[in-house]
Amino acid sequence: MGRKIFRSPVMLIMPSILAIGFVIIIPLIFSFYTSFTSYKLTRPDSLFNFVGLRNYERLIDNAKFWYAFGRTILFLAVVLNLELLFGLGIALLINKITWGQRTLRTIMMFPMMFSPILVGFQWKYIFNDNIGLLNNFLYLFGYESAIPWLIDKYLAMGSIMVAEIWANTSIFAILLLAGLLGIPRDPIEAARVDGCNSWQVFKNITLPFLMPFVFIALTIRSLDVGRAYDIVHIMTGGGPAMRTELLWTMIARIGYKDANMGFANAMSYVSIILSIAFTYYFFTKLVAARRDLGQQ
Amino acid sequence: MKLFKSILTVISVFSLSFSAFAVDKSFPNDKVAMWGDFSGITLDVKLIGGAPYDPLYEVMIPIWEEKTGGKVSILSKKSHFELDKEIKQDIAAGNISYCVVSNHTSFATQYGDIYRDLNGIVPGDFLAEFVPLVLEHSTVDGRLVQLPQHSDVSNLWYIKSIYEDEDNKKRFKAEYGYDLAPPETLDQWKEQAIFWSDPPNFYGTQYVGKEEAITGRFYELVIAEGGALFDDEWRPTFNDEAGQRALQWFVDLYNAQAVPAGVLNYLWDETGLGFASGTVALNLDWGGWGAYFNSADSKIGGDVGLVRFPMGSGGKRGGWSGSHTYSILNGCPEENLEAAASLIWILTNHEAQMHEARGGKLPTMTRVWDDIAGEMNAEGNAFMSDLFSTFKASMAEDAFTPPLIPEWIPFSNIIFPELQAAIVGDKTVKEALDAAAKETDYLMQDAGYY
Numbered sequence: 001m002g003r004k005i006f007r008s009p010v011m012l013i014m015p016s017i018l019a020i021g022f023v024i025i026i027p028l029i030f031s032f033y034t035s036f037t038s039y040k041l042t043r044p045d046s047l048f049n050f051v052g053l054r055n056y057e058r059l060i061d062n063a064k065f066w067y068a069f070g071r072t073i074l075f076l077a078v079v080l081n082l083e084l085l086f087g088l089g090i091a092l093l094i095n096k097i098t099w100g101q102r103t104l105r106t107i108m109m110f111p112m113m114f115s116p117i118l119v120g121f122q123w124k125y126i127f128n129d130n131i132g133l134l135n136n137f138l139y140l141f142g143y144e145s146a147i148p149w150l151i152d153k154y155l156a157m158g159s160i161m162v163a164e165i166w167a168n169t170s171i172f173a174i175l176l177l178a179g180l181l182g183i184p185r186d187p188i189e190a191a192r193v194d195g196c197n198s199w200q201v202f203k204n205i206t207l208p209f210l211m212p213f214v215f216i217a218l219t220i221r222s223l224d225v226g227r228a229y230d231i232v233h234i235m236t237g238g239g240p241a242m243r244t245e246l247l248w249t250m251i252a253r254i255g256y257k258d259a260n261m262g263f264a265n266a267m268s269y270v271s272i273i274l275s276i277a278f279t280y281y282f283f284t285k286l287v288a289a290r291r292d293l294g295q296q
Numbered sequence: 297m298k299l300f301k302s303i304l305t306v307i308s309v310f311s312l313s314f315s316a317f318a319v320d321k322s323f324p325n326d327k328v329a330m331w332g333d334f335s336g337i338t339l340d341v342k343l344i345g346g347a348p349y350d351p352l353y354e355v356m357i358p359i360w361e362e363k364t365g366g367k368v369s370i371l372s373k374k375s376h377f378e379l380d381k382e383i384k385q386d387i388a389a390g391n392i393s394y395c396v397v398s399n400h401t402s403f404a405t406q407y408g409d410i411y412r413d414l415n416g417i418v419p420g421d422f423l424a425e426f427v428p429l430v431l432e433h434s435t436v437d438g439r440l441v442q443l444p445q446h447s448d449v450s451n452l453w454y455i456k457s458i459y460e461d462e463d464n465k466k467r468f469k470a471e472y473g474y475d476l477a478p479p480e481t482l483d484q485w486k487e488q489a490i491f492w493s494d495p496p497n498f499y500g501t502q503y504v505g506k507e508e509a510i511t512g513r514f515y516e517l518v519i520a521e522g523g524a525l526f527d528d529e530w531r532p533t534f535n536d537e538a539g540q541r542a543l544q545w546f547v548d549l550y551n552a553q554a555v556p557a558g559v560l561n562y563l564w565d566e567t568g569l570g571f572a573s574g575t576v577a578l579n580l581d582w583g584g585w586g587a588y589f590n591s592a593d594s595k596i597g598g599d600v601g602l603v604r605f606p607m608g609s610g611g612k613r614g615g616w617s618g619s620h621t622y623s624i625l626n627g628c629p630e631e632n633l634e635a636a637a638s639l640i641w642i643l644t645n646h647e648a649q650m651h652e653a654r655g656g657k658l659p660t661m662t663r664v665w666d667d668i669a670g671e672m673n674a675e676g677n678a679f680m681s682d683l684f685s686t687f688k689a690s691m692a693e694d695a696f697t698p699p700l701i702p703e704w705i706p707f708s709n710i711i712f713p714e715l716q717a718a719i720v721g722d723k724t725v726k727e728a729l730d731a732a733a734k735e736t737d738y739l740m741q742d743a744g745y746y
Binding site: 041042043044124128129130131135139144145146147148149150151153236237239240241242243245253254256257258259260261 | 377380381384385387388390406407408495496505506507556557558560561570573575702705706709712713714716717719720722723
């Protein structure tokens with residue numbers, strides 16, 4: 001048995017196993033363990049104060065957490081769908097262009113080059129009620145009231161969504177453009193010869209070919225958006241009155257500001273359910289889409 | 297763009313104004329000198345950063361390095377909220393072997409016993425120079441864990457010209473039945489704020505609306521209204537009538553649109569810049585903005601008045617106060633200890649405090665209060681002279697710290713969303729305070745207070 005372990009194939013993959021162990025497995029096990037303790041960052045000895053399922057029990061009764069959970073699902077659903085629509089639109093438009101496509105592709109990616117913190121600051125001041133660009137622009141047209149973009153129950157979440165969509169739609173656009181460039185021309189030309197109009201070509205040929213790309217993009221972005229933190233933190237900090245509180249702004253505050261890392265880690269593990277659910281759903285859809293195309 | 301321009305203006309104003317103040321490198325007015333030969337020693341430090349704080353480092357640290365031969369390596373320079381998070385992570389990671397760190401009287405209690413007791417490290421005759429109450433606030437469990445650099449407490453700034461306008465006086469008297477003058481009470485403050493408001497062009501007043509900032513503001517209004525956050529056993533009491541009156545004050549101003557609509561997203565920079573933009577009549581703020589408010593870079597330069605924090609119905613004024621401080625960590629190697637003490641001496645000594653006070657920051661040394669007032673009088677600077685006499689009275693008569701317990705920040709994180717919920721109308725005042733009290737009760741029970 002011992003000799004088997006030292007055989008060359010095992011030895012060859014050992015560096016990868018060790019790297020994954022140190023970088024991923026051990027931190028995961030450690031943080032999972034702390035979710036069963038009353039670990040506070042400022043009291044290292046509390047790491048050994050095992051409290052069993054207490055953190056998880058408190059979580060179940062914590063209405064604020066479940067509101068944040070629900071808000072995060074809503075945020076994910078709206079942002080992903082709009083990014084998909086806009087990204088698809090941009091990709092289709094750019095795909096039509098025969099001159100300057102490369103320049104446009106580069107320009108399209110500009111928002112992705114900004115740090116999310118910078119994006120947050122930029123939109124925070126655009127939406128500032130008093131000296132923000134948007135309200136001052138509206139005043140030019142005779143609007144006489146300061147719209148509280150980052151305060152109002154609906155507008156605050158909408159404003160954050162706008163920032164998130166602005167920053168990341170190009171991820172969808174670039175992935176879908178790659179899909180469009182890979183679509184074979186023959187079926188499209190055959191359909192046109194058979195008298196299909198543009199909508200029919202798009203619906204029956206282009207879109208089915210694109211669906212695997214759509215679901216890959218959705219999977220990647222759902223993991224990203226599910227962890228949304230920087231932009232929300234800068235624009236509203238999750239407020240006011242928790243109106244824009246998402247899971248990770250709440251977890252970061254409890255973990256770092258309150259230093260209550262045990263409880264924050266319990267929240268994190270419950271939150272992961274969301275990412276797993278979205279990933280599972282999109283992968284199922286991806287497999288189905290590939291099957292429809294006759295791929296494995 | 298306007299705001300970015302304003303931010304740049306503030307940064308440049310703070311930087312230029314402070315660097316313009318001369319420092320006498322011989323430190324003639326310092327009774328205690330803590331120079332030494334620290335050649336070969338590099339002190340690792342983490343400091344609070346930003347426009348109001350950097351100018352002192354830029355002046356004092358090079359002098360210290362030149363005179364002692366030591367070096368300062370700044371590992372981190374951040375806002376205090378970010379620094380707070382970093383220190384907590386450092387404690388968790390056991391990475392607390394640097395020497396000097398910025399601290400604050402409201403934050404220090406959270407960090408356990410990571411700091412050295414400065415008694416015995418800093419000479420007693422230097423400590424004797426500080427205001428005793430401020431040193432008391434810097435003490436945790438009987439240990440002096442920090443040396444105060446400057447203090448903060450807030451008073452009410454106002455635009456003078458609108459109060460001097462005869463037409464305004466007549467209109468106000470006709471509407472409210474008493475003479476228009478800067479507010480003496482919280483009720484007058486509210487009435488005048490509503491009187492001045494003409495949204496979205498002009499607002500009566502404003503308040504910092506989130507995080508510990510609004511918790512502190514609520515706290516001082518509770519005290520002014522005759523209430524308290526906790527009873528003697530640390531059970532929450534802020535949901536009583538005094539607490540409700542305090543929160544109602546914020547709600548009324550918001551509902552009357554006497555404050556900017558986005559006020560719940562404002563912190564100190566937003567309120568300071570807003571007042572300097574000339575769009576707010578009354579602004580509660582610390583003295584550190586004073587020189588900027590009255591400068592040519594502010595739209596109300598030369599037109600700024602200042603009165604004490606108005607009184608609440610409990611016959612008290614608000615006076616939420618704290619001090620920015622420096623601490624030495626236990627992990628600082630013994631051989632660097634003298635150098636570390638020397639560094640915090642140069643950042644808190646008479647010369648440093650005079651340098652900061654010229655910009656409006658409040659000194660923590662008894663002697664500096666007199667010396668800065670004398671200097672401003674000699675220069676004929678009536679505005680700064682008035683600033684120091686007003687803030688001196690506040691520090692002496694009104695100032696109080698938040699509860700110096702490790703639970704202050706977690707408590708703040710519980711209560712501030714509830715305060716906001718009442719202000720925006722998601723909950724009634726009573727519902728919001730009761731919800732916060734219930735959660736605070738759990739917090740204090742878990743912490744073992746009862």
